[in-house]
Amino acid sequence: MIIVRKSKGYVLLFCLAIMLFIAFDVSAEVPIAIIANKDVPTDHLTAEAIKKIFLGDTINWEANEGIIVVLLRDETIHKAFIKQYIKRTPTQFENVWRRNLFTGKGARSKRVDSIDDLIQYVATTKSAIGYIPADTSLPDDVKKISIE
Amino acid sequence: MRNHYLIILAGLIICLMGNHQTVLAEEVEIHGFISQGYLTTNQNNFLAETDDGSFEFNEMGINFTAYPTSSLKIGCQFFAMDLGDVGNDNIVVNWAFAEYHYQNWLGFRAGLLKTHFGLYNDTRDYDSLRTAIFLPTSNYIELLRDTLNTSKGIGIFGNVPLGPAGSLKYQIGTSGTQTSPETGSAKFLKSANGFSEISDIVVGERLYGIHFQWMTPVDGLSFGMTYDSFDYGFDAIKPTRIGDVMIDVPITFKAHNADYLVFFGEYIWNNWVFAAETYRHTEDSDVYHGTSGAFLQKADVDTRESFYVKLSYRFTDWLETGYYYSRFQLQPDTDDDQKKLKEHCLSFRFDINPYWLFKLEAHLMNGKFGVYPDNDGHIYNEWMLYAAKMSFSF
Numbered sequence: 001m002i003i004v005r006k007s008k009g010y011v012l013l014f015c016l017a018i019m020l021f022i023a024f025d026v027s028a029e030v031p032i033a034i035i036a037n038k039d040v041p042t043d044h045l046t047a048e049a050i051k052k053i054f055l056g057d058t059i060n061w062e063a064n065e066g067i068i069v070v071l072l073r074d075e076t077i078h079k080a081f082i083k084q085y086i087k088r089t090p091t092q093f094e095n096v097w098r099r100n101l102f103t104g105k106g107a108r109s110k111r112v113d114s115i116d117d118l119i120q121y122v123a124t125t126k127s128a129i130g131y132i133p134a135d136t137s138l139p140d141d142v143k144k145i146s147i148e
Numbered sequence: 149m150r151n152h153y154l155i156i157l158a159g160l161i162i163c164l165m166g167n168h169q170t171v172l173a174e175e176v177e178i179h180g181f182i183s184q185g186y187l188t189t190n191q192n193n194f195l196a197e198t199d200d201g202s203f204e205f206n207e208m209g210i211n212f213t214a215y216p217t218s219s220l221k222i223g224c225q226f227f228a229m230d231l232g233d234v235g236n237d238n239i240v241v242n243w244a245f246a247e248y249h250y251q252n253w254l255g256f257r258a259g260l261l262k263t264h265f266g267l268y269n270d271t272r273d274y275d276s277l278r279t280a281i282f283l284p285t286s287n288y289i290e291l292l293r294d295t296l297n298t299s300k301g302i303g304i305f306g307n308v309p310l311g312p313a314g315s316l317k318y319q320i321g322t323s324g325t326q327t328s329p330e331t332g333s334a335k336f337l338k339s340a341n342g343f344s345e346i347s348d349i350v351v352g353e354r355l356y357g358i359h360f361q362w363m364t365p366v367d368g369l370s371f372g373m374t375y376d377s378f379d380y381g382f383d384a385i386k387p388t389r390i391g392d393v394m395i396d397v398p399i400t401f402k403a404h405n406a407d408y409l410v411f412f413g414e415y416i417w418n419n420w421v422f423a424a425e426t427y428r429h430t431e432d433s434d435v436y437h438g439t440s441g442a443f444l445q446k447a448d449v450d451t452r453e454s455f456y457v458k459l460s461y462r463f464t465d466w467l468e469t470g471y472y473y474s475r476f477q478l479q480p481d482t483d484d485d486q487k488k489l490k491e492h493c494l495s496f497r498f499d500i501n502p503y504w505l506f507k508l509e510a511h512l513m514n515g516k517f518g519v520y521p522d523n524d525g526h527i528y529n530e531w532m533l534y535a536a537k538m539s540f541s542f
Contacts, residue, residue, distance in 0.1 A: 057307055060252050066218035087367065089419055089462045095277050101179045102274045103262050104213060104223040104243050127218055
């Protein structure tokens with residue numbers, strides 16, 4: 001009887017742990033595309049290069065223009081982007097940019113409320129790069145970056 | 149003190165009412181944070197009057213950044229903190245510098261710079277960037293925070309690609325700083341050396357530092373080191389026993405060849421973060437008579453050897469927990485409880501929303517370094533520190 005009770009306890013603990021993992025992993029599998037201002041001097045980036053840009057490790061384009069990383073406040077799209085490209089938790093990702101904001105060092109970021117705002121900002125800002133759902137249509141002054 | 153609080157609070161409110169992170173002008177970014185904590189100990193007093201519990205534990209700051217060109221950034225941050233009788237909410241300029249990115253592998257900074265010292269020194273003022281309320285005491289001594297926080301000078305930095313070996317982030321700089329007698333560093337030196345009074349501490353007639361972090365090819369794994377070398381000095385009063393009489397002797401203290409050497413490693417793997425750092429400080433010091441200038445003695449060589457290991461795990465969007473073990477040792481060849489402090493720390497962090505969080509933590513402490521007697525005049529070797537803190541940032 002004692003063994004059965006112990007087993008039930010372990011099962012309960014295991015279920016709680018699984019629930020916590022599930023609670024974390026709620027980001028929808030929305031396919032995400034990387035976009036950039038049409039003047040950004042590349043049309044292709046490796047997955048590693050994208051990760052370095054969005055983690056603030058690469059701060060200049062080849063032509064010495066400072067990169068402006070545009071981030072979405074929309075949690076579903078933002079989390080899907082982090083999951084597909086960055087392989088960090090949203091908090092770990094957030095800390096990279098907060099670190100830059102509060103120490104004044106490193107790469108530059110801009111946060112916007114909606115996909116339309118993001119596209120508008122990227123369209124009008126030289127050297128900006130951002131992310132959107134892959135099926136979103138784009139104006140002429142914004143280009144999709146293909147992943148090598 | 150209250151006025152300072154209100155000024156920063158008003159700034160925070162104005163910005164929050166705007167419901168945007170960027171206000172005033174399109175090209176000037178404003179960000180800020182404010183936190184309020186509570187500390188209590190079951191025995192002893194530590195950092196504040198903690199035997200009865202203390203709210204004298206808060207930080208706040210607001211910063212402004214502008215981008216004249218895409219590669220040039222200029223910014224500054226105003227900061228105030230209170231921790232017991234240190235800080236007292238006096239507003240200081242926390243950082244103020246210009247930063248130019250020439251290439252990814254080379255940039256320049258000049259001004260009042262945040263000091264790199266191990267993994268987390270440059271971000272220690274920002275509660276939202278870590279799991280625990282306190283960074284491990286072994287490497288991040290709270291009383292030395294003001295001196296280690298910023299210094300005036302110039303530096304170069306960059307991220308050098310190493311091909312299949314990953315990349316190397318570096319920062320090299322030279323700078324100096326001055327610390328007033330009301331700061332934690334002065335309190336630390338008084339406590340460590342038995343001084344009754346201390347003047348301004350001048351650091352950096354010669355100060356340079358290098359900081360490297362090798363980002364290995366293994367995703368999330370990095371190793372690095374910091375080395376700082378400097379001189380510092382100050383005037384002080386040292387009560388000295390001569391026969392049966394205690395007299396106050398004015399002295400001038402000059403430390404040469406002081407250096408910090410830190411090695412660190414960090415691994416970010418899924419929801420886990422593992423980190424460890426070691427820290428060694430050595431210096432040679434000479435003591436002169438404060439009025440005649442006559443050489444009195446060589447001070448004991450100040451050596452500190454410390455390390456910590458820590459891990460944290462993010463369970464959900466709103467819950468993260470962490471644990472660390474840290475060990476601080478002043479003059480490692482002695483076995484005096486007054487010169488060591490070991491701690492186990494268990495922390496819980498609750499993210500209420502992206503701008504608002506709450507933390508709880510408990511420290512099981514062993515040792516008496518930096519510890520003051522409780523309100524009954526007793527001092528204990530084993531004791532507990534409990535902390536709670538709420539933070540807002542935007």
